[in-house]
Amino acid sequence: MMDQYMLEIRDLYVYFRVYEGISRVLDGVSLDVRKGEQVGLAGETGCGKTVTMKTVMGALKIPPAIIPKGEVILDGQNVLKMSAKQLLQMKGTKVSMIFQDPMNALNPVFAVGTQLFDVIRFSNRHTSNGGKLSKKEILNRAIAALDEVRLPDPKRILNSYPLELSGGMRQRVLIAMALVNEPSFLIADEPQTALDVTIGAQILDLLSELVRTKGISVLLITHNLGVIQETTERVNIMYAGQVVETAPTALLFENPKHPYSQGLLASVPRLTGGEIAEGIRGTVPDYTAVPSGCRFHPRCDHVMPICSQKKPSLLLVEPDHLVGCWLYAKEGGVK
């Protein structure tokens, strides 16, 4: 059972100590990524996607962050209980990340090659055969990595500075850096957002192809539903620090159950049809003063009395489709 999953997040709570009090950002997040799967995590800005991602990577600064409860199990190990050394070994080799803005993710004063070499050099120290790689080996691996992401003239790229490359090239370089140490799990944070639409599409295609050939499990984080539809097999919809619905992608788009998901899908403008897309009324809650019960209830059109009293847990409404909403409490049981 355990071996099936690359990542399991179970009931994760993350709070932050801030000036105004305690910011309860993550309120019981549960999601999983099976091995070889490409899963999306979708939600609007401020819903907690980034915090979730940072927790998985072990990149949260523990004060001011507090993790009162929850487990994050990556390939059998609980990330939250790892030592700094174990975390360091994990990064780059087991789990890797693709950042949103390639210009910001690359150090502007070093050549791209220097950074790529460093990634190769350090991660190799943790592989089972020990020993260091020679310069030649590092160079070869770097060139191979750049080849994989279809960058021509790798030697020139290695000697270039980030400023000298185009946005698309920079993102390819970042992908190369993420994949060069053959991670089994990849977190992609809005990889196409900072790029032009056509370039972004190319990058997504490249990414999809690479992960499929290598069998890498992916958690794709984005607010762009179109991207979710094109590139993921399953999707988690996140709202205000909770996963409110999980389903295979096609199923979710066809038949969204949670009012928030329904609202999201309805708000995407369509090219055909005469209606103007509507947004969801209200705004994202203030995490220092969250609504009671279901966090979405102030904005929900189907709100019931129980919604403001108790937080709904994720319920199975059809195979592989979970929803966190009291509307479905009569059908099916608890997960």
Added chain:
Amino acid sequence: MTADESTFSSVGLEITVTRWASFKDRVGRSWYRFRRNPISLAGGSMVLLVILLAILAPYVTPYPKHAGVFTDFSSAFQPPSQTHWFGTDEVGRDVFTRVIFGYRVSLMMAAVVLGLSVPFGIFLGLVAGYFGGWIETIIMRVTDIFLALPPLVMALAICSAFTPTIEKAMLAVAAIWWTWHCRLINSITRSIKTEEFVQASQVIGSSHLRILFKDILPNCASAIMVKITLDAGFVILVGAGLSFLGLGVQPPKPGLGTMISYGSQHLPIKWWLTVFPSFAIFFLILGFNLLGDGLRDMLDVEAEGM
């Protein structure tokens, strides 16, 4: 007026009204942040205190006559006491009084130097940044030449050509100071020039002058304010330096740098002649620096250099 013109003018009026409202709102919020920021508050109080003392100098000092020509050798070189808080100097004048009057000179110097150099520098900076091309090149190269020397040295060089007086010193410093403002405004103008609202004004057909003053200049306002505040401290510093070297305030006028210079000859026995004016000038410069820094934090400005 044609229909278009009247539409424009009524739209213009609306824009003006909303501009004013948003301006008031921004000022209100800035003031709120100012009150909450301890640095700007501290600096502001220090500067305010000095300004008040300077303005009210004849009324708050115990011996206002000592600020001018006055001798009383029987009271010369008195250490600090009840009657003379900061002691007396070599001719018997009360040091405290002279320090307060010395503040007048320092503040006046800042006001005159900045009053002359800032508008000039801003104007040249606007012109250079906006028109670009060879105009900009010439103006900026000239500023580079003026900036090829440390400010104090340049001021010394200019002062050297004249008989030393406080007025000549002020003019000398002003003659250099415009360059910094020119540079600052030039760089801001260059970056704003390409923004859309400037292009919009150009498309409507506003004259260059109008664009410069209505569109570009207001955006420089916060940077200018911060810079002027910080400059005030720096100008006073340079002025004190000039006076210390004998090229600024001439005796018997009270000037903090001059007083320190004279006082230094009597160290360490008559320490009060040096210590109090030194502290006084430090206090004022620090006040301006704190104030400028606090303003910069508040207005979120990136000022060049200091």
Added chain:
Amino acid sequence: MKFIYFFIRRLLYSILVLVGLSVLIFIIARILPGDPARLALGPFASQEMVARLRHQMGMDQPLHLQYVAYVRGIFHGDLGLSFQTRRSVSLDIAHYLPATFELVLVAIIWVLIIGVPFGVLAGRYKDSWLDNISRVVAFVGVAVPPFVVGLIGQLIFSYGLGILPTTGRLSLLTPMPPARTGLLILDSLIAGNFSAFGDALIHILLPSLAIAMTGIGQITRLTRGSVSDVLGKDYIEAARAFGIPNRYVTFKYMLKPSFIPPLTILGLTFASELGNAFLVEQVFSWPGMAKYGIQAILRKDFNAIMGVILIIGLAFVAVNFIVDVLAGYVDPRIRIQEES
């Protein structure tokens, strides 16, 4: 952009500025009011004597020819004769320059070894007690006039505690080591004369610190801000996310970009130090070029004044050139942006 093009452009630019500076100085000296010959000889000298002196100094030539003669003289190392002493200005300056050079050099060393590490630590441990101290130091350093630092320093350490001398480069009884570099610290080391070395050190301590205070304040402040800025950047987080160990990230990926803003103001810092030298040399009777310059100014000895100003301008332009080139070498963004 190729580094070499950047280098050449900077060089040409520096030369241009120098030329402009020489013209400016020349204009100030010659056109502004006052007849230097008359001033030199005093009000009782006869007209003939004044005229003869003017002729001797080449002042009866038309202005542009005077300028040409002036420039030609510079290339031959001749800065004219001092009106007052009739000695060669260049010899005088050569005599006094090492003392000032040593002083400013030590001051820069102070700035680098105090300001930079302090700033890095303050930026790394932001809002800690260390950081708060650094902010105080930064403010005070920039607000205190250098001559005040010198005087108060004398008051406390020389007159009060008696551990530091007040004037000069060496105590009266200590003989000067043979001049190799003109820098007493180095000369005494070369000669193996350790007592002179120690003596030179304690003499230079207070004046160099007085000069350095402004720079220390500026650099601490800027380094702190820069380090704090860089630490919040995404590329630091990205480097960590790719498995690069923290220590490596700190020392390589953080330091290099952090040092760029302080590097760019190093030129300005040097300028402020040169200016401060004029004040501090007075306080400590340091026999340097600045003190010579002040005396020349008070006596209106124009050739001497021009000579000093020119040397300072040259030094400043040279330092700026070096700093610019270094910055362009370290930060590729500067090179690349030059093209636009």
